[in-house]
Amino acid sequence: MTVPAYRRLSVEQRRSQLLSTALRLFARLPPEEVSLEDVASEAGVSRPLVYRYFPGGKQQLYEAALRSAADELEQCFDEPHAGPLTDRLARALGRYMAFIEEHDAGFTALLRGGSVVETSRTSAIVDEVRRQAAAQILSHLVVEPAGPRLSMTVRTWISSVEAASLIWLDEGKQLPRAELRDLLLDQLMAALVATGARDEQTAAVVRLAAEAEGPDGRLADLARRVVPVVTPAAHLL
Amino acid sequence: MTVPAYRRLSVEQRRSQLLSTALRLFARLPPEEVSLEDVASEAGVSRPLVYRYFPGGKQQLYEAALRSAADELEQCFDEPHAGPLTDRLARALGRYMAFIEEHDAGFTALLRGGSVVETSRTSAIVDEVRRQAAAQILSHLVVEPAGPRLSMTVRTWISSVEAASLIWLDEGKQLPRAELRDLLLDQLMAALVATGARDEQTAAVVRLAAEAEGPDGRLADLARRVVPVVTPAAHLL
Numbered sequence: 513m514t515v516p517a518y519r520r521l522s523v524e525q526r527r528s529q530l531l532s533t534a535l536r537l538f539a540r541l542p543p544e545e546v547s548l549e550d551v552a553s554e555a556g557v558s559r560p561l562v563y564r565y566f567p568g569g570k571q572q573l574y575e576a577a578l579r580s581a582a583d584e585l586e587q588c589f590d591e592p593h594a595g596p597l598t599d600r601l602a603r604a605l606g607r608y609m610a611f612i613e614e615h616d617a618g619f620t621a622l623l624r625g626g627s628v629v630e631t632s633r634t635s636a637i638v639d640e641v642r643r644q645a646a647a648q649i650l651s652h653l654v655v656e657p658a659g660p661r662l663s664m665t666v667r668t669w670i671s672s673v674e675a676a677s678l679i680w681l682d683e684g685k686q687l688p689r690a691e692l693r694d695l696l697l698d699q700l701m702a703a704l705v706a707t708g709a710r711d712e713q714t715a716a717v718v719r720l721a722a723e724a725e726g727p728d729g730r731l732a733d734l735a736r737r738v739v740p741v742v743t744p745a746a747h748l749l
Numbered sequence: 750m751t752v753p754a755y756r757r758l759s760v761e762q763r764r765s766q767l768l769s770t771a772l773r774l775f776a777r778l779p780p781e782e783v784s785l786e787d788v789a790s791e792a793g794v795s796r797p798l799v800y801r802y803f804p805g806g807k808q809q810l811y812e813a814a815l816r817s818a819a820d821e822l823e824q825c826f827d828e829p830h831a832g833p834l835t836d837r838l839a840r841a842l843g844r845y846m847a848f849i850e851e852h853d854a855g856f857t858a859l860l861r862g863g864s865v866v867e868t869s870r871t872s873a874i875v876d877e878v879r880r881q882a883a884a885q886i887l888s889h890l891v892v893e894p895a896g897p898r899l900s901m902t903v904r905t906w907i908s909s910v911e912a913a914s915l916i917w918l919d920e921g922k923q924l925p926r927a928e929l930r931d932l933l934l935d936q937l938m939a940a941l942v943a944t945g946a947r948d949e950q951t952a953a954v955v956r957l958a959a960e961a962e963g964p965d966g967r968l969a970d971l972a973r974r975v976v977p978v979v980t981p982a983a984h985l986l
Contacts, residue, residue: 660920660924664913664916664917664924667916668933669909670912671911672912673905674908675905675908676905679904679905680901683897687897691947695901695944695947698943698946699902701943702936702939702942702943703936703939703940705978706935706975707936709935709974709978710931710932710935715978718981718982722979722981722982723981725985727984727985732986734943734946735982737947738942738946739986740952741952741956742942742972744955744956745959745972748959748962748964748968749969749973
């Protein structure tokens, strides 16, 4: 057995090197196909060293890697409360889509679950990302607590973003990334309008968003493109 | 050890009795907490009898129960191609929501995955339900094959229905079931309008749906409720 010579790193540096190595491997392969040996060899260290940092073995390493990816994902939705709503959301969604494109297979494995190392703890990490993303988006929409209809609308939209990302990666990115981002953003605004049709709190969100935007904004662009689509339904009014 | 006396059933009846017993148990408890003994005792038969029908043990029983729930779920979306689009979708969605309410925790376990007996095979069953549901809905929207934008819109909507169902069950059904159904249906129509704003095929779907409905229909009702929500955005046009 050869033990590769390795660079001297601080404990923190080594830990973060092992985590990013693991993330890279989990990004290429389903968790069940990644072994601690693979992580050690890819990081250029010995297997016992990996165990020293992650005594719980692969399960602990996987959860730590997932936790670190989850932290990065949550940061995507961290956006200052300034400027038109749709611009803020476009920036957050743009960061999210860049992240998932970078992590590709790892993101798919992460969100799909269903792997041999999946447990209620790993599902809890993924759920926490969804909850955080919803809370951050809601903080841009309302000051007061969101009622069940508005909250449901934002949370189901987050699921549809997740699903769209998985489909997009699975099927060879049929749409350009920026177009998918804009489509998903348009769908959130459309969902808010639909919910606003039966919920005053959500209607107020749409009203405030529209007031804050001008004719050169994203909402104006969407509104102009929607008019010809809904005009044939004018006889229904 | 007592072996309960059991009724004489045909092979097919026995198999289906064991499956529905298993589904009922998986509906109450996460799969890892259900044992073959539980299934045997709940069905009033011996453990060896359960093994005779499912020699692969719990994993095989779980997959068969999942398969049978999946078949039922797929049937929810089976709807004749007649009458206004929104009525057809409301019936399909109504059956789906009745199904998930009936199976409650089992539905949650099924869709959440992340259990000890979850494998790529069980994920494939759940994915197949999603694909079938999307195909059935698309068959009501277009005759020709759906392009990537329309297809993405329907598939992400299915994910948001799934997510809404899980949230609804998790959080004690804050909205009445019929209201959630109508909200989700409105959101599909809104999503189609938003996608139609950048995709001619989807715009044609909206046009045809609107043409087939009268002023007493669901789409007219939605259109009238949407007008006051979007009126404050009129300055954007």
